[in-house]
Amino acid sequence: MKVLKFGGSSLADSAGFRNVAQIITAQATRSIITVSATATTTDTLHLFIETADKAEAHQLLSALFERHQQLVDALDLNDSGQLLMQFNQLQQQLQQHWQARHSSSLLDPHRLSEILSAGELLSSYILYALLKSMGYASHWLDSREVIHASGPVLESQADLIASQEAWNSLQLPSNVHYIIVPGFMASDNAQATCLLGRNGSDYSAAIFANLSHADSLEIWTDVSGIYSADPRKISQAQLIKSISYREAMELAHHGTGVIHPKTIGPVRQKGIPLIVKNSFQPNDAGTVITPSCSNPAKVKAISSQSRMSLVSISGSYLCDTSGAAERIFGCLAQQHISIILISQSSSEYSVCFAIRQQDEQIAKAALKAEFSSELQQQVLDPIDIRSHRSILTVVGKGLIDEKGISSKFLSAISAGGANIEAIAQGSSELSISAVIKDQHLSSAYRRVYAEFFDRKRQVDLFILGCGNVGTELIRQVQSQQDYLHNKGIRANVRLIANSKYYCDDEQLEQQDWRPLLEQSHQTLSNKQLQGLIESGHYVNPTIVDCTCSEEVSANYADYLDMGFNLVTANKKANSSDMATYRRIRQSASRRFRHFFYETNVGAGLPILKTLDSLLCSGDTVQNISGILSGSLSYILGLVEDGLPMSQAVAQAKEQGFTEPDPRDDLSGMDVARKILILARELGAELELSDIRLNSLLPNEFDSSGSVADFMQSLPQTDAYFEELFAKAKSQHATLKYVASFEDGQLSVGLQQVSETEPLYPIKGGENAIAVYSEYYSPIPFVIKGYGAGASVTASGIFSNILQTLPHREQELAS
Structure with missing residues (x-):
């Protein structure tokens, strides 16, 4: 059978x-x-019996039976006479029930049962x-x-x-x-x-x-069975081929709509396999529910329930008072209100539980009536009910004996920007649930799914700025897709923006984005970014700032507060006033967001990371000096080799090593920002105005006018630099544009460097930093490497992006 x-x-x-x-x-x-x-039949019957107007009710019922009659006609049955008699008899009974219902102020529940079951x-x-x-x-x-x-x-x-x-x-x-x-x-x-x-x-x-x-x-x-997640929310959700009764009951209780907990009870008593199949794809294997299963996955699935309310009751009355819980849940049971989740503090001072939002007012009235005396005596605090809550749950046997699953679950929810308001673990220890706001459910759901079921670590990129660096970064992301795939990584470009417009698409990293951006008339705003992240469609969403815009950098704290990670090559924020500097880090800390900016100082060189490692190991940095501009390193190297300054600048500009206006490089302000960032990393609370800054260009040289005017007048400096380099060479030295931090003082400018100093050989676009510390003295720790051009900067940004990916210690699902 x-x-x-x-x-x-x-x-x-x-x-x-x-x-x-x-x-x-x-x-x-x-x-x-x-x-x-x-x-839709049962819904129609509900509407029919509640409709007070006889003509409207008759019309609803007639339409319902007409629809079923049309269905019978379409089946072209051999003998439908008996069936029509049954239809007529049932329709007459329902009309009689309607008449009895609206002739009385009370609705007999048995009569309602006969009406609502007519569809079956x-x-x-x-x-x-x-x-x-x-x-x-x-x-x-x-x-x-x-x-x-x-x-x-x-x-x-x-x-x-x-x-x-x-x-x-x-x-x-x-x-x-x-x-x-x-x-x-x-x-x-x-x-x-x-x-x-x-x-x-x-x-x-x-x-x-x-x-x-x-x-x-x-x-x-x-549907073809029970899935690891709701396929409507997670398109990659996998069919669970085998699951135990206990796990299935937990999933059913916590919102998986395929089966109901009551369904499992009777078959579980006798060990009868329950198979969920798809009537539209009957050859699919479906999901088999048995006393135990061979599926080794530690976490089987995630489920969720929205439109919940979280009820909190607290006060001294609850401490060591026997029968308090019985009164709370007893008065709710009398109102036929189901308790979905319960969480109690260890001090027994408070208890909170989740109910369906539709029951909120009835529950509040029942609790107030039950505890009217305690509320009046103020031994109970006012009953707190928070609406628009959701319950997110993971289910699996791994929660019993596998370490770290609960931690990963809660961390993934927090990483999605949600505040966890209550936590409960099922008495079976097969599930753990968290209560969050409805608005955070979609994002948290995706992050939890990614944590337990997505073997690929994922980052969704929102790239601001598509100049040389931004364009090169996108190219690198596109070209590395196969390599990243083999490493179990997905880097998805979701949005690209320039100073005017933006384009977004599911797979920007796999197509030519330029025509899309050229055709776009969408202007990006913080409100739109907020809407995108609140949609919950993104995993590990990360803004990448490839601009040099002060307007963009002013939004960093807002981006982090929205829930984005932030990777930036833009130095403006980290070299702005200390109040802004602190605010950005406070936002990152508060929202558990990543804020990476390695390319602020040395393009692709790991300068900031190395300094941090030295400090963490207990080293004390005494002073640092460095060549922190690849473009100036390149220019001065050419001059050192005998090329006039004007030609060296022109060549660097042509190679794309300088900004479109070379004066931005030659002024030294870019280097000043970098040494300020380094000093702040070492704990100094200094401002940009504290730096002794000397431009590379001589003070008497007039650098005003257009870029073309400037380039045309630049040969006036050739003799000046030729003389300086000749003098330095006679003293077995050369000239470098050096930034230093020593004795709490910052300075930036052209400096004579002897043959014995570590910065002497740096040229041709290299960056270098010499660190003198307690561990590295008198011989400094030197980091050097190529520091000019879009490729190395984009590579450094890409490295920071990959740092936002979560670490995978082990596979928890299969």
């Missing part, structure tokens, strides 16, 4: 009925078939007639003859002992292969119709599987 259950989506139209009939008739064993109402009767009548028309011997069975239940009329609980007796005494025809029963319905001790509550047809099927000692129960629906 097998039991098959078909949901309303599977029976939505005549094609659905034919498909279901094919699935049924392919069964080799005798089967009990349980069906739900066709799609209709679909079971049609399926039975279809199978007979196809030549299969079948039997229609009224489930109320077998399933006996008690409790609230609309949410009854089956009495399996009484139901078993009814089943054993049932005289079923021996010559039929298929038994068709309507789901959702049962009878109480007075033989009156009652309902089995939400997902009652699944529950009905499980009860019949229990009573008949079925070999299996198959729940046929519109």
Whole structure:
């Protein structure tokens, strides 16, 4: 014996009925078939009985039966006379129920049960007639003859002992292969119709599987089984082929809509496998639910429930008061309010629990009435209810014996920008849940999924600035996709913006973005960025600032507060006033965001990282000096080799080593910003105005005018520099543009460097920094390397981007 259950989506139209009939008739064993109402039918019946206007109610009911009649006509049954008689009889009963309902101020719950279960009767009548028309011997069975239940009329609980007796005494025809029963319905001790509550047809099927000692129960629906996440939220969610009863019950309780916890109970009693199948893809294997499973994944799935309310009760009354919890939950049970999650403080001073938001007002009134005396005496604080909350849950046997899963779960939620307001672990220890605001659910859901199920570490990039550096970075990301894929990394370019417009696309890193940006008329604002991150569509969202814009850098704290990581080559923020400098770091710390800026100082050289390592190891830096401009290193190297200054600048500009206006490099301000950033990394609280800054150009030289004017007048400096270099050479030295930090003082300018000093050989676009410290003295620690051009800067940015990726210690799912 097998039991098959078909949901309303599977029976939505005549094609659905034919498909279901094919699935049924392919069964080799005798089967009990349980069906739900066709799609939208129960909602229509609800509306029908609540509609006070007789004409409107009659129209609703007529349309419902007309729709079912059209369905029958489309099936072209051999003999539909009996079916039409059943339709007419049922329609008359429903009209009588409506008349009785609106002739009285009270609605008899048994009468409501008969109305709401009419849809199951209709679909079971049609399926039975279809199978007979196809030549299969079948039997229609009224489930109320077998399933006996008690409790609230609309949410009854089956009495399996009484139901078993009814089943054993049932005289079923021996010559039929298929038994068709309507789901959702049962009878109480007075033989009156009652309902089995939400997902009652699944529950009905499980009860019949229990009573008949079925070999299996198959729940046929519109999905191919239970997934590791909701496929509507995570397109990459994987089908779970095997899962245990306990894990499935946890998932069902915490919002997975495929099955209901009540469905599992009856089959679990007798160890009957429950299989979730897709009626539209019947060849899919589906999900098998058994007492235990071979699936080794430590975490099976994540689930969520939104539109919840978190109720908090606190006060001295709760401390060491026996019966307090019984009063809290007892008064709510009297109002038929379900408790979804409970969390209590270790001090017993407070207790909080989650309920459905629709029950919030009833719950508040019930609690106020129950504890009116305690509230008046102020031994209980005012009842706090927070609406618009969601519950996010991970389920799996790994929570029992695997270390670190709870930590990873909670960290992933926090990384998504959500504040966790309550935590609860199931008594089975197979699940852990967190309560967050509804607005943070989507982002947190994706981050938790990425933590446990996405073997690829992911970063979603929002690139601001597509000049030389930005364009080169995008090229590097595009060209490295195969390599990153093999390393288990996904770097997705989600948005590219210039100073005017932006373009966004799911796969910008795989296409030519330039035409998209040229055609765009979208102007980027903080409000739009906020909307993008709140959409929850991104994992590890990271803004990459490839501009030199002060306007962009002024938004850094806001970007971090929104929930973005931030990687920047723009020096403006870190060399701005100390108040801004601190505010950015406070935002990063508060929101647990990454803020990386290695390229602020040495392009692709790991200068900041190395300095941090020295400090962490206990070293004390005494002074630093460095050549921190690749463009000036290149220019002065050419002059040292005999090229006039004007030609050296022109060549550097042509090679793209300088800014479009070379005066931005020659002024030394860029170098000043870099040495200030280094000093601040060492703990100095200095401002840009504290630096003794000398331009590379002589003071008497007039550098005003357009770029063209400046380049035309620059030869006037050739003799000046030729003389300086000749003098230095005669003293076995050369000239370098050096930044230094010594004795708390910052200075930047042209400096004579002897052959014995570590900065002497630096030229041709190299950067270098010499660090004198307690550990490295008198011989300094020197970092040097190429520091000019877009490629090395973009490479340094790319390295910082990859630092935002979470570390994967082990695989938790398969």
